[in-house]
Amino acid sequence: MFENYIYSQKQNIISNVCDLITYPSISEESENTHFPFGKDCSDCLKYFLNLASSLGFRTKNVDGYCGYAEFGEGEEIVGIVGHLDVVPAKEEDWSYSPFTPTVYKNRIYGRGAIDDKGPMVASLYAMKAVMEYLQTSHIPLKKRIRLIVGLNEEKDWKCISYYKEHEEFPTIGFSPDADFPCIYAEKGVLSILLKQDLSNLTFSKKFPFGISASLPIEIESLECQNNAINVVPEIATCILKLQKNLNASSVITALKKQIDHYDYDMDLYKVDDTHIKITSYGISAHSAHPELGQNAISKLLCAINDVLLMHHVSIPLLSTFCTFIGDDYTGKGLKLDLKDESGSLTLNTAQCYIKDNFLCIGINFRIPVTYSSKTVLQTFTQTFAEKGIEISVMQDMAPLFIDKENPLVSKLCHTFNETCGASFSPLAIGGATYSRAFPNMISFGMNFPGDKDLCHQVDEFVDIDKLLLSTNIYAKAIYELSVGE
Numbered sequence: 001m002f003e004n005y006i007y008s009q010k011q012n013i014i015s016n017v018c019d020l021i022t023y024p025s026i027s028e029e030s031e032n033t034h035f036p037f038g039k040d041c042s043d044c045l046k047y048f049l050n051l052a053s054s055l056g057f058r059t060k061n062v063d064g065y066c067g068y069a070e071f072g073e074g075e076e077i078v079g080i081v082g083h084l085d086v087v088p089a090k091e092e093d094w095s096y097s098p099f100t101p102t103v104y105k106n107r108i109y110g111r112g113a114i115d116d117k118g119p120m121v122a123s124l125y126a127m128k129a130v131m132e133y134l135q136t137s138h139i140p141l142k143k144r145i146r147l148i149v150g151l152n153e154e155k156d157w158k159c160i161s162y163y164k165e166h167e168e169f170p171t172i173g174f175s176p177d178a179d180f181p182c183i184y185a186e187k188g189v190l191s192i193l194l195k196q197d198l199s200n201l202t203f204s205k206k207f208p209f210g211i212s213a214s215l216p217i218e219i220e221s222l223e224c225q226n227n228a229i230n231v232v233p234e235i236a237t238c239i240l241k242l243q244k245n246l247n248a249s250s251v252i253t254a255l256k257k258q259i260d261h262y263d264y265d266m267d268l269y270k271v272d273d274t275h276i277k278i279t280s281y282g283i284s285a286h287s288a289h290p291e292l293g294q295n296a297i298s299k300l301l302c303a304i305n306d307v308l309l310m311h312h313v314s315i316p317l318l319s320t321f322c323t324f325i326g327d328d329y330t331g332k333g334l335k336l337d338l339k340d341e342s343g344s345l346t347l348n349t350a351q352c353y354i355k356d357n358f359l360c361i362g363i364n365f366r367i368p369v370t371y372s373s374k375t376v377l378q379t380f381t382q383t384f385a386e387k388g389i390e391i392s393v394m395q396d397m398a399p400l401f402i403d404k405e406n407p408l409v410s411k412l413c414h415t416f417n418e419t420c421g422a423s424f425s426p427l428a429i430g431g432a433t434y435s436r437a438f439p440n441m442i443s444f445g446m447n448f449p450g451d452k453d454l455c456h457q458v459d460e461f462v463d464i465d466k467l468l469l470s471t472n473i474y475a476k477a478i479y480e481l482s483v484g485e
Helices: 003-008 010-021 039-054 117-137 158-166 248-262 296-310 316-324 373-383 407-420 464-482
Strands: 058-062 066-072 077-083 102-104 107-109 144-150 172-175 183-186 188-197 217-223 235-242 266-272 275-281 346-355 358-367 390-397 427-429 441-443 461-463
Touching: 003 010, 003 117, 003 464, 010 039, 010 107, 010 117, 010 464, 039 058, 039 066, 039 117, 039 144, 058 158, 066 117, 066 158, 077 117, 077 464, 107 464, 117 144, 117 464, 144 158, 172 407, 172 464, 183 441, 188 316, 188 373, 217 296, 217 346, 235 248, 235 296, 248 266, 248 275, 248 296, 266 296, 275 296, 296 316, 296 346, 316 358, 358 373, 373 390, 407 441, 407 464, 461 464
Parallel strands: 077 144, 077 172, 172 441, 183 427
Antiparallel strands: 058 066, 066 144, 102 107, 107 461, 188 358, 188 390, 217 235, 235 275, 266 275, 346 358
């Protein structure tokens, strides 16, 4: 029904995905009212809306926060919601430049290829295929089909919040930002920041602790290259300052034994006689799948804590973190190894830094749908707050949980299975998509069953055959939701 049009547009689809990848659209909040998330995001949105307009859709740029393309008439809106912002990418880690799209072996490589620029182009051409079919078949459309495009999904969702304040809500729809056949449950998302004021630390008679010029070792700097809260960090660095009576080479030798014992991937470097630099290496992954990565921050914090303790220095936040969390991502040390049909609780130690003499550690949780974020916060309050450690909530998103027998779930799952000749069941995930921003909406593709999740990962790509197949699946879904019974 739609295949002929879609495959006739193959080269255009590939070209448009490649064009979008060239925009390094990393969402950065700006004081400039014309570019609320930075010029790169703004330019990327303008390109997409111009493309949609050229395909015959009505478009609107919603004050630079987001935009949409639509066709049809009527009160009800079938919504497709996705995003054009991406997470950062380090060029030296990639086989191909992340913002110079590369087509190789029937794949498009580049940041955003699968999350979420490729799916956005697929959705746009799916809408066009439906529009063409309805027009040539003289089938009336009594609903509007609207593709909503955000620019702050990887950060704080301020784009979609702005949309909800100023525009109409979809009546029903999906977000092409997860997995096929479809998603009926998304875990709750909680991000917290642990902080300790290092200037107020004192010494005990029995055991000195704190950071002070009189201490044998202090943390002079700690950073993670501004790692996003929803990404497993691939690098973190620390510079330790030693008192002159300590031998830097001896400290390095002792710490190296600990690192070798843990089997951590770290570099130790003597900067000068009183400074040591530690660089911890990991493997980047989406925060919803910490098991696919290696956490550079958690390992670095454990190493720092060890070297401090060797010299009788203790920082409560650091020592408590290492005791109850360390390099674990399951929450078992805190007795938070919760589980239900949506999966297990996971945590990702995503950020670490020192700012204004505060030691800060940012942690992202994916919480099973039948549990509350209050359970996690109560545990952290009991474990950390009593030691004078501040706990603040950066993000608290309720889970999405829709009955598997819901007509929307059944219809989208059936559309995928019928198109692909499969019999897969709806899924639960740890990711957070825009589908939870609106009622009566779920996630639908674009990862296929058995595919490795490449969101936020090095050498992200989209398979061209699956890109076109997804476009056809989306066209069928849009038709079913708008015209079908």
